[in-house]
Amino acid sequence: MSIYPIILTQSRFTHRDELTYPYEERGLQFGDGVYEVVRIYNGAYYLLEEHIDRLYRSAEAIKIELTVSKEELTNNLIKLLVQNDMTVDGKLYLQLTRGSAPRDHVFPVDTPANMYAYIQDLPRNIKNLETGVSATTEHDARWDYCYIKSLNLLPNVLAKQTAKENGCYEAILHKDGFVTECSASNVYLVKNGTIYTHPTTTKILHGCVRMRIEKFVDDLAIPFNEEGFTIEDISNADELFLTSSTSEVTPIIKVDNKQIADGKPGKITKQLQKAYEEDAAIKDTNVKHNV
Known part of the structure; x- marks a missing residue:
């Protein structure tokens, strides 16, 4: 770049x-x-x-x-x-x-x-958006003020590096049994048509794309629940995805080498990808959103 x-x-x-x-x-x-x-x-x-x-x-x-x-x-x-x-x-x-x-x-x-x-x-990563990525899980060893976008990123860096060494795109962080976010993005679980994600407390960064996701789900009438989910919940998820300014809305299709649902980006994830592209006025997209 x-x-x-x-x-x-x-x-x-x-x-x-x-x-x-x-x-x-x-x-x-x-x-x-x-x-x-x-x-x-x-x-x-x-x-x-x-x-x-x-x-x-x-x-x-x-x-x-x-x-x-x-x-x-x-x-x-x-x-x-x-x-x-x-x-x-x-x-x-x-x-x-x-x-x-x-x-x-x-x-x-x-x-x-x-x-x-x-x-x-920074070109868009069409492959990741269209086919999804893998993630690993790591203990959330960060401080208690994660809502501040500070320069103190060593725990994030270590988690991201561990993910890379395991052939993964991201590390899903968890503390006291509950998923917080990823090393460099917010993370969401979909079950029975409802999106679940950690509440906007001091334990996570309040992502700008996350704030936009809340608008999208309201427009699309998709239930959105700010309720923490566990590592165990991931194995039974219908969909899993992450958001950030550089990753947009990226599907997660595998966690700790275990496939999520059918291993393909889900319907709700694709709806949000399309809403993101329309909101960002992205003109020439190659991402397929067949739902």
């Missing part, structure tokens, strides 16, 4: 090779920051407002004060697309940290936050 040359840092634009930070940077040394990943389709952001709102919520939760307004940041991110002549599918990475200061656990005084954003190409 190629990274475009012009990046946004603070409120100015510069070439990516010119961006430097001191080694005493809070994000680097403490993971003291938050971030967002925003999907781009045909050169336009999808769910940008939702991502910006969550960035500000995350920043407030860890007591980082932003001096830039939501409107100014949004305008600058749109300018970033123009500056790079971005017209295809891709993603934006946006990071905010407490700033650069001598290393000390206590917050630095009068230190401006560091912010930067860049974009890169």
Whole structure:
């Protein structure tokens, strides 16, 4: 995936090779920051407002004060697309940290936050969307504030790597017997026509695509139950799928080498994929949604 040359840092634009930070940077040394990943389709952001709102919520939760307004940041991110002549599918990475200061656990005084954003190409993974993926299950070893999209992702990274080493796309996390989410996505179980997923508590990230799923199911009159399900429930699921900005609505057809139902993407999953594509104004889709 190629990274475009012009990046946004603070409120100015510069070439990516010119961006430097001191080694005493809070994000680097403490993971003291938050971030967002925003999907781009045909050169336009999808769910940008939702991502910006969550960035500000995350920043407030860890007591980082932003001096830039939501409107100014949004305008600058749109300018970033123009500056790079971005017209295809891709993603934006946006990071905010407490700033650069001598290393000390206590917050630095009068230190401006560091912010930067860049974009890169990211074609849609048609194969995964159409045929589904495999997942493994892992104990959820993360902290108690998962609703904050923080830079502290080591447990997520380890779980995702374990999944890869087992030939899987994702790791489904569980704690105290109940599934929370995946290492980099929200996860849903379908049984008897009803969708089940973990409640939006501090134990999971409140996904922007997840929020859109709640609108889709309302429009489609599909029962949606924010009720946790267990690892044992997965083996009896009619369908299983995950959502994220980069994975869209991806079917899960196998978990821990055990097939889900008939091993094919289910009817409700396909309905939501179609709703997603219509909502995101995706023009040229090759994903088949025969239900």
